[in-house]
Amino acid sequence: MNTYRELLDAEIGVAPPSTVDVERTIRRRRRIRRYRRAGGVASALVVVGLLAAVALRPGPAGPPRYGAPLDPTPASSPGSAAAPSPGMTDSEDGPPLIDEPAAVRLTAALKQAMAARLPQAEFVTNRTRPPEEVAALVFNHRFRLPTPDRSGEDYFFATADVKQPDGAGSIGTGSIEVLVGRLGTGLFTVSTECADEGPLDAQGFQCQPSTGPHGETVVTNEVRGNQKITYEVFVTKPDGVGVMIFLRNTGLGHAHDDWSSSPTPPLTKTQARELALDPGLTL
Amino acid sequence: MTPADEDAYREFVTARMDRLRRTAYLMSHDWHTADDLVAVAVDKLYRHWRRARAASNVDGYVHRILVNVWLDERRRPWRREVVTDRLPDRADAASQPADDDGRPLLALLRTLTPRRRAAIVLRFYSELSVEETAEVLGCSEGTVKSLTSRGLADLRECIGDRATRRNG
Numbered sequence: 449m450n451t452y453r454e455l456l457d458a459e460i461g462v463a464p465p466s467t468v469d470v471e472r473t474i475r476r477r478r479r480i481r482r483y484r485r486a487g488g489v490a491s492a493l494v495v496v497g498l499l500a501a502v503a504l505r506p507g508p509a510g511p512p513r514y515g516a517p518l519d520p521t522p523a524s525s526p527g528s529a530a531a532p533s534p535g536m537t538d539s540e541d542g543p544p545l546i547d548e549p550a551a552v553r554l555t556a557a558l559k560q561a562m563a564a565r566l567p568q569a570e571f572v573t574n575r576t577r578p579p580e581e582v583a584a585l586v587f588n589h590r591f592r593l594p595t596p597d598r599s600g601e602d603y604f605f606a607t608a609d610v611k612q613p614d615g616a617g618s619i620g621t622g623s624i625e626v627l628v629g630r631l632g633t634g635l636f637t638v639s640t641e642c643a644d645e646g647p648l649d650a651q652g653f654q655c656q657p658s659t660g661p662h663g664e665t666v667v668t669n670e671v672r673g674n675q676k677i678t679y680e681v682f683v684t685k686p687d688g689v690g691v692m693i694f695l696r697n698t699g700l701g702h703a704h705d706d707w708s709s710s711p712t713p714p715l716t717k718t719q720a721r722e723l724a725l726d727p728g729l730t731l
Numbered sequence: 732m733t734p735a736d737e738d739a740y741r742e743f744v745t746a747r748m749d750r751l752r753r754t755a756y757l758m759s760h761d762w763h764t765a766d767d768l769v770a771v772a773v774d775k776l777y778r779h780w781r782r783a784r785a786a787s788n789v790d791g792y793v794h795r796i797l798v799n800v801w802l803d804e805r806r807r808p809w810r811r812e813v814v815t816d817r818l819p820d821r822a823d824a825a826s827q828p829a830d831d832d833g834r835p836l837l838a839l840l841r842t843l844t845p846r847r848r849a850a851i852v853l854r855f856y857s858e859l860s861v862e863e864t865a866e867v868l869g870c871s872e873g874t875v876k877s878l879t880s881r882g883l884a885d886l887r888e889c890i891g892d893r894a895t896r897r898n899g
Binding site for chain 2: 451452453455456457459460463464466467468469470471473474476477651673674
């Protein structure tokens with residue numbers, strides 16, 4: 449007589465050699481810690497320098513920049529066989545590339561659409577990727593070719609925490625994530641039909657398929673945890689562009705379903721669907 | 732993290748690496764994905780090591796991280812699994828056996844919904860209690876019992892009398 453664990457272990461058999469490198473994890477975390485400390489000191493020096501410059505030579509400030517690629521070399525086209533340039537990637541080793549024309553255009557469309565729907569809201573960054581933050585609702589290009597060990601990805605991504613009055617006299621925080629990409633490369637796919645069941649931690653799950661005004665395939669999900677509510681919208685456009693939107697009644701930092709800071713996500717399901725079908729969110 | 736903390740972390744993770752990889756494999760059915768999940772989980776554990784050590788059940792804490800990493804991974808829609816009662820015709824030879832012939836439990840696990848599969852793995856492979864499993868999954872103990880009772884019936888039918896019922 450065996451335990452279930454023994455039976456399962458027997459069926460699993462001998463595991464292949466591990467690719468998990470604990471020492472590398474430790475080294476990487478030490479490096480990040482040092483980097484952050486150095487970054488903090490450098491930031492303080494920069495602030496002091498800027499204050500001094502402003503005090504000594506007052507004048508109009510230049511246009512703000514959200515950031516710049518590490519590598520000014522033009523990047524290869526997404527999905528091509530060539531390896532991505534460092535500047536194209538949104539890896540943990542460098543800041544994301546957010547000055548691409550498509551990213552700038554998508555950012556303008558998203559900010560306009562959100563401001564129109566939520567004029568009272570404040571949009572706050574929820575992504576900190578040293579050495580700089582990714583600003584709220586600003587698209588960046590996430591691109592990675594697949595390797596034997598990791599899947600690839602290719603899409604534009606924007607997110608923000610959304611702070612607005614919750615109707616009870618306080619400020620509630622929700623969040624939004626928007627992904628826009630070209631389908632058919634294998635690096636970005638969008639749900640086109642309803643799943644039988646929601647995510648593992650879902651306490652409730654509803655899915656509504658529909659068709660958009662221009663023939664788009666639309667799948668709208670509502671996923672409920674103990675307190676957490678998520679609206680998901682997946683749009684497949686006839687021209688091969690896909691859009692995904694996730695709206696939650698929590699800031700993005702709260703992954704569990706037993707906590708929320710707002711009774712509902714920042715947009716209704718109908719608004720979320722409208723946003724996903726916004727003509728500006730395309731490539 | 733002090734050098735002593737790092738030593739404790741290294742010792743803890745190394746001792747549990749095989750178990751964590753196997754747990755991740757049972758949930759994902761793919762060794763590449765399993766190693767990805769464990770790599771992210773141990774990275775998160777490093778960042779929260781002091782809090783983890785203060786937890787009453789560090790193993791439960793690690794499993795919670797691992798399950799949440801898997802959840803986050805599945806939330807990426809291109810990773811979202813489609814549950815089916817049919818096994819795939821082809822398998823990635825580099826990452827998994829060609830089929831589950833002779834591995835009825837693994838074949839059965841693949842047919843379970845992710846929620847039920849995770850409950851079964853945590854309860855009967857990781858051998859967490861109902862209470863601990865509920866904590867990891869973020870649901871009630873009643874939900875865990877409900878999830879595992881049907882899965883357990885399937886397991887028993889699948890393996891006949893090969894398994895003891897002491898952990899059921």
